[in-house]
Amino acid sequence: xxxxxxxxxxxxxxxxxxxxxxxxxxxxxxxxxxxxxxxxxxxxxxxxxxxxxxxxxxxxxxxxxxxxxxxxxxxxxxxxxxxxxxxxxxxxxxxxxxxxxxxxxxxxxxxxxxxxxxxxxxxxxxxxxxxxxxxxxxxxxxxxxxxxxxxxxxxxxxxxxxxxxxxxxxxxxxx
Amino acid sequence: xxxxxxxxxxxxxxxxxxxxxxxxxxxxxxxxxxxxxxxxxxxxxxxxxxxxxxxxxxxxxxxxxxxxxxxxxxxxxxxxxxxxxxxxxxxxxxxxxxxxxxxxxxxxxxxxxxxxxxxxxxxxxxxxxxxxxxxxxxxxxxxxxxxxxxxxxxxxxxxxxxxxxxx
Numbered sequence: 001x002x003x004x005x006x007x008x009x010x011x012x013x014x015x016x017x018x019x020x021x022x023x024x025x026x027x028x029x030x031x032x033x034x035x036x037x038x039x040x041x042x043x044x045x046x047x048x049x050x051x052x053x054x055x056x057x058x059x060x061x062x063x064x065x066x067x068x069x070x071x072x073x074x075x076x077x078x079x080x081x082x083x084x085x086x087x088x089x090x091x092x093x094x095x096x097x098x099x100x101x102x103x104x105x106x107x108x109x110x111x112x113x114x115x116x117x118x119x120x121x122x123x124x125x126x127x128x129x130x131x132x133x134x135x136x137x138x139x140x141x142x143x144x145x146x147x148x149x150x151x152x153x154x155x156x157x158x159x160x161x162x163x164x165x166x167x168x169x170x171x172x173x174x175x
Numbered sequence: 176x177x178x179x180x181x182x183x184x185x186x187x188x189x190x191x192x193x194x195x196x197x198x199x200x201x202x203x204x205x206x207x208x209x210x211x212x213x214x215x216x217x218x219x220x221x222x223x224x225x226x227x228x229x230x231x232x233x234x235x236x237x238x239x240x241x242x243x244x245x246x247x248x249x250x251x252x253x254x255x256x257x258x259x260x261x262x263x264x265x266x267x268x269x270x271x272x273x274x275x276x277x278x279x280x281x282x283x284x285x286x287x288x289x290x291x292x293x294x295x296x297x298x299x300x301x302x303x304x305x306x307x308x309x310x311x312x313x314x315x316x317x318x319x320x321x322x323x324x325x326x327x328x329x330x331x332x333x334x335x336x337x338x339x340x341x342x
Contacts, residue, residue: 029229035270101239127243134268136226136240 034153035134041068041148042132049099049107049121056122061096061144065174067167068142069118070098070130073106075138077157082114084158089117093171097121100130100138141167145174205249212252219248219261222276226269 036042045057061068069085071078089095097118099107102125111121124130133142143152151174158167207213220234225241233241233248244265251261265273277283316324 032226032270032272035267127239131243131247132268134226134270136238136269 030155032155034150034155036142036150037153039150041142041144041150042129044122044124044129044132046122046124046129049097049104049111049123052104052123056120058148060120062146062148064094064146065171066094066096066144067171068096068098068144070100070133070135070138070140070142071110072100072102072138073110074102078139079110079114081139081157082117084160084163085117086115087160087163088167091168093168094119098129098133099123100135101125101127143167143170143174205245207249207252215258216248216252219252219258220245222274223248223262223265224273224275226273232275 041058041061043058045055048054048056067085067088069081071081085095095118097120099121102110102123104123104125107121107123111118122129127135130138133140137156139157141154141158142150145151152170154162154167205216207216217234221232223233223244225231225233225236225238225244227238227240228236231238231241233244235241247264248261251264256264262274271277277286279287
């Protein structure tokens with residue numbers, strides 16, 4: 001009998017497609033690779049939440065590894081994230097906050113109520129810094145290395161498990 | 176309709192108007208007097224994808240980030256940026272995800288060329304199949320077989336004519 005191996009071609013195609021589609025099913029559709037990884041933190045010149053007279057820029061981030069957290073009083077998940085950020089601060093992490101699309105009063109009230117783990121809060125009422133960071137919702141966090149380059153982007157809420165499982169190892173990596 | 180009192184209808188209509196006004200407000204800011212700019216704005220906002228939503232153009236989405244992106248597009252158009260520069264600015268911030276029409280580059284080669292390659296492979300497969308069958312010959316019927324075929328055909332012909340005449 002003539003061996004007709006090519007009859008297995010449709011089966012092979014089916015298997016390849018099935019594996020491909022199965023993998024696609026398991027992926028988180030809201031996951032995005034950040035476009036800013038390995039790039040310098042975008043330039044900005046904004047006042048701090050604490051002091052409307054004091055202007056800060058991206059040079060503030062140089063010299064040490066920083067966790068930049070984008071938050072807002074209007075964002076309910078940010079409230080749930082605060083205990084994790086406070087824990088990170090207690091572990092010696094240098095944190096900087098970006099108060100995104102907020103008012104000064106509400107931002108300050110938020111920190112009074114939920115605690116302030118941040119060495120400094122950049123006040124971004126128009127969301128211009130957030131836009132340049134590619135932020136499309138809060139909370140989002142970035143790890144910026146001592147040279148001021150973005151090394152890690154965390155979209156969404158940092159869970160209590162993420163503190164030891166993701167954030168601290170990533171911070172270690174870029175020390 | 177008749178069962179609903181007029182006053183209630185009027186109230187409902189007013190409520191609808193208020194709701195509609197609320198939704199329309201968001202995008203009424205970006206209108207261009209120049210129709211060419213308006214066309215570019217419409218095209219860009221229809222071809223850039225909202226990063227917050229799974230599948231909506233920034234022109235269709237009510238999410239705050241889509242509003243910011245529309246505002247950026249409008250500002251950039253007014254200061255004279257090219258469409259490509261605006262798209263690039265979005266990609267720099269939000270990644271390739273925002274492009275509904277991926278760019279043609281090495282990374283996306285499989286994406287763009289894939290369907291063509293599959294069609295070519297299929298055509299090659301069909302061609303090979305035809306060529307491999309070309310050698311096969313149909314054996315001619317001998318006299319006995321031919322006669323049998325003729326009787327069979329004529330019988331059917333006769334019954335076909337019969338059924339047709341009955342109609």
